[in-house]
Amino acid sequence: MVRFGLLGAGRIGQIHGRNIAASKRAVLVAIADPMPGAAESLAEATGASVRTLDEILAAGDIDAVLIATPTDTHADFIDRAAKAGKAVLCEKPVDLSSARIEETLKAVEKAGVPLMIGFNRRFDPNFAALQARVAEGAVGTVELITILSRDPAPPPVSYIKHSGGLFRDMMIHDFDMARFLLGEEVVEVHSVGSSLVDPAIGEAGDVDTAAVLLKTASGKICQISNSRRATYGYDQRIEVHGSEGMISAGNVHETTVRLAGKNGVTADPVQNFFLERYAAAYAREIEAFIDAIAEGRQPRPNGRDGLEAQRLADAATTAHQTGKSVKLG
Amino acid sequence: MVRFGLLGAGRIGQIHGRNIAASKRAVLVAIADPMPGAAESLAEATGASVRTLDEILAAGDIDAVLIATPTDTHADFIDRAAKAGKAVLCEKPVDLSSARIEETLKAVEKAGVPLMIGFNRRFDPNFAALQARVAEGAVGTVELITILSRDPAPPPVSYIKHSGGLFRDMMIHDFDMARFLLGEEVVEVHSVGSSLVDPAIGEAGDVDTAAVLLKTASGKICQISNSRRATYGYDQRIEVHGSEGMISAGNVHETTVRLAGKNGVTADPVQNFFLERYAAAYAREIEAFIDAIAEGRQPRPNGRDGLEAQRLADAATTAHQTGKSVKLG
């Protein structure tokens, strides 16, 4: 049994807290959140206690800390949890600054604790099956990957202003998936972005529609596109072309119902909300973290995965701003 | 909060017990099962107590009884629970004898308690959405329905001998779905059956592959086919043709992964196990039962739905055995 403390009881903290409580191999011991009421309601639903952050980090009855607080606190809390000898599962991103992430990774390494970063999509049953088959050689040698992510609607501009921009806030998931599937590091990043969905996003200095091209040292190519808008649901797809074939993972529809009439044959919309689409992924992520702890090894995606994804996001941001490709490594 | 007692802690009782325990509007108070250990392990997982059947029926802290015991006990336990004033959710079938079901329905009517029969497929999100749209007129007036159910593999012959035969044991679900979708009663039943999957099933006097034709008074037609074998997963599909179009609900695939290679484009197999395919249906069934209790009305599918499905199963059995169609109503 892994005994968890949860830092942050907001939307994503609620998901993690309930998944920990439902796991047969974990127990949710305590929850901390500065917002009055947030920790309490989750504690009531799960049987956990409410404590302060300091109490959780100092607790002898807690083995692992799940960090689901605002981004700008992640690195600091990882440092403190690592110093306290806790295993850490931290929501992405580690930090908006790659330099700050590197500091944290050193602290974690020194402490010798497991650190996992919450790139939940690696645990989506569809994407996980895709990656497993690619790794088994189902399509031969990987040559070209296309990743697409589109949110149903943009977040508030107030959020966007502090998000680090689309490449760091949204496309970072796709950068992690690209690395997960390419099996080697990217050496070249090209990027274009536009504000087409909401002019206020452009005025805030960000883009809402973007595409990048990545290339690895051996010549593998990856295309990624993102948009803050999709009228037909939460669009999340990956396609991998290799020397011996192609494999793809697609969207999940709300039902299998199809209606045929004068205008054609209509399938139900795809699931519209990331918490619905990735419900299984979040639960499996907790189990993978527990597996690593149980087996005494570093989990994946680890801190270095967090750092490399952030470097790609930085490079894409620069490439977009300068109009020039960025070389890495 | 509806307070449940669970009778029977076998495979299906375990599912129901956990769904009751997970419901925000229900509490699993007690479990009874004559097999040593069965009730205990479920009680431990859910926080319920272990009691005898008599204790549950006599309990003042229990509002509703879920019956998941062997078929030949259903009618008797419904009678007793009704007499004790409990709301009842009973697994299908009520009984293999229609006459016995009628007696039980009278007892339930006299007691004035809610009785729901566990035709879980009505609550499958795909089939429920299909029926809702048909009822809304999405395809106009219903004209012809095709229902297909195929199990991955046959049950043991020892089970089949006491099952009442394929039409009563397996196709009864499809008869209920037919009535659910046709919106009127069947007046004519044609039936053919064969033993193609396992000769031992034929030797036991049953069939493993069968098809029926149903017709209603207004001329609507329904085709049903069943097989105890499907190499590609648990096959469960419905197609409804109406005056203005066609609507269908199909199988659920294990993932959305597709692999394209020299032999074509292969989608992952469909889910292979009824508990996986109908996991959501079982949970929604409990909620629908609670809804009816909360609103003080009879739930659906009710006892009469159980009786009518049984009559269709009887008619199909007779039609198959005599080679002649059977008229009803």
Place this chain on the structure above:
Amino acid sequence: MVRFGLLGAGRIGQIHGRNIAASKRAVLVAIADPMPGAAESLAEATGASVRTLDEILAAGDIDAVLIATPTDTHADFIDRAAKAGKAVLCEKPVDLSSARIEETLKAVEKAGVPLMIGFNRRFDPNFAALQARVAEGAVGTVELITILSRDPAPPPVSYIKHSGGLFRDMMIHDFDMARFLLGEEVVEVHSVGSSLVDPAIGEAGDVDTAAVLLKTASGKICQISNSRRATYGYDQRIEVHGSEGMISAGNVHETTVRLAGKNGVTADPVQNFFLERYAAAYAREIEAFIDAIAEGRQPRPNGRDGLEAQRLADAATTAHQTGKSVKLG
């Protein structure tokens, strides 16, 4: 080069005439049609001459006759063409009377000429591929087949009155496909029919919606359903279940375009017209007939295939009218 005479230059005669003219192994020598102008326009388009029926049957420069005249002339023209030593490709059905068909088959046998019946669906690339794979054992031993045919809209009631009824006019194609796929003869026929699309069809003594159940001596089952209405296009599907899997052939959509929006993901309608859907089938049918002539063997589907399909149509008609199943063979 096979030299053809064409009897009948109506809608279906036009199709056959153009396909013969386009074949690299055939030449369309002459066309006969009692309607002024019909033969002439086709002759102009194809370079054929216009002759009378008698001239075509007596011609020394014609090897084969394609009969595309009204149904009630088929048997007589087959007799005469056979006597004249011509190979014959006759549109289905041979005749509405099975007794009359038997007479004709004797005459053909005596003459020793090739006779092919125009069950064009055997040559549809989709259905032909399906049958070839079933014959190769792709699904093991066949157990249960489902065939569905729905026309976009009913023909005029005036046509229906002389058509022999839905089972002989429309479902006869499906009976032929059933025999093509089952690989053995049917011994039992169950049938239901209704008039749901157009009351005038019912008043004319026919049905517009129907379903049959067929069973073979070894226990294989086939379901067929027909309707004179399909708002979403010309619906033509087959599904074959066997001991080792399932194989199906579906509809052909007008394009591969799909539109995703608030209401879901809509595929273009299926092709709406049988001449569009079966364009390739008609062309391939001519080539198969030429193959048989070139190889000096009887073509398939042959006269006996025409007779057996007619017997099934007769049986289904009787079963529907009496409400009782019909035994064959």
Place this chain on the structure above:
Amino acid sequence: MVRFGLLGAGRIGQIHGRNIAASKRAVLVAIADPMPGAAESLAEATGASVRTLDEILAAGDIDAVLIATPTDTHADFIDRAAKAGKAVLCEKPVDLSSARIEETLKAVEKAGVPLMIGFNRRFDPNFAALQARVAEGAVGTVELITILSRDPAPPPVSYIKHSGGLFRDMMIHDFDMARFLLGEEVVEVHSVGSSLVDPAIGEAGDVDTAAVLLKTASGKICQISNSRRATYGYDQRIEVHGSEGMISAGNVHETTVRLAGKNGVTADPVQNFFLERYAAAYAREIEAFIDAIAEGRQPRPNGRDGLEAQRLADAATTAHQTGKSVKLG
């Protein structure tokens, strides 16, 4: 009736020649080809005569010339045909040099003859329907387009050496489709390419796997990817995202047959050959050219479309070679 002369009776000339001969509004008068026998066999099949190039250009009985000769002759033959007052349909590309294309366009403009460039994909029924619906606003304002083209196998290296490279030889079709769908000109081109399929292609100075990013002045984005390899057939897909939805056009499968077994549900491979996939497109292209002549207007895609696609191919080649994005316009 438009009277055609055909220059070039190679693989693509054969296709065009037969389509002209089959058109009800065109006649194939004469064919010229320096290879002995090529023009003769096509002439025999179509009823055309064999003439020299000079005879065709000077002929009084020829209205239009279709140029299907090697690329390096296109511009010269367009010049000469235009001077002779013939309408011209020329295979893509006009020339590998944009400067040379501009000269030719001036000559055509001076002559005042219609000039159409053979970007056949605009006439594919799937892509044409896609574009028509995009133009009607089916997805609102276009925001992001993804175009994918993959050939089953690379051409011989000897061909590649004189092809102008992948961007000019293969991706030029996709550049034309991008312009067709974007509805505005591209101002920025990013490009990456690799030799992953065949090292000999890399040694010849070309790439066999490539991806580009295009951006228009208003910020619309287009992704294109190409590969000289696809084990699963000829892969040709387009996806258009707009403010109100998404529309796509996909591959054409060989049949609608699907086989379900232990490994999943397998659809037949996609069509493997461009002449099969684009058979309808080539026929419709001829009709569109005839339409323009009949209506006395310039056809589309016209010479300027040929020039702009070539400029994009040049820019992508430069961007790939320099590693830097290229600005246009």
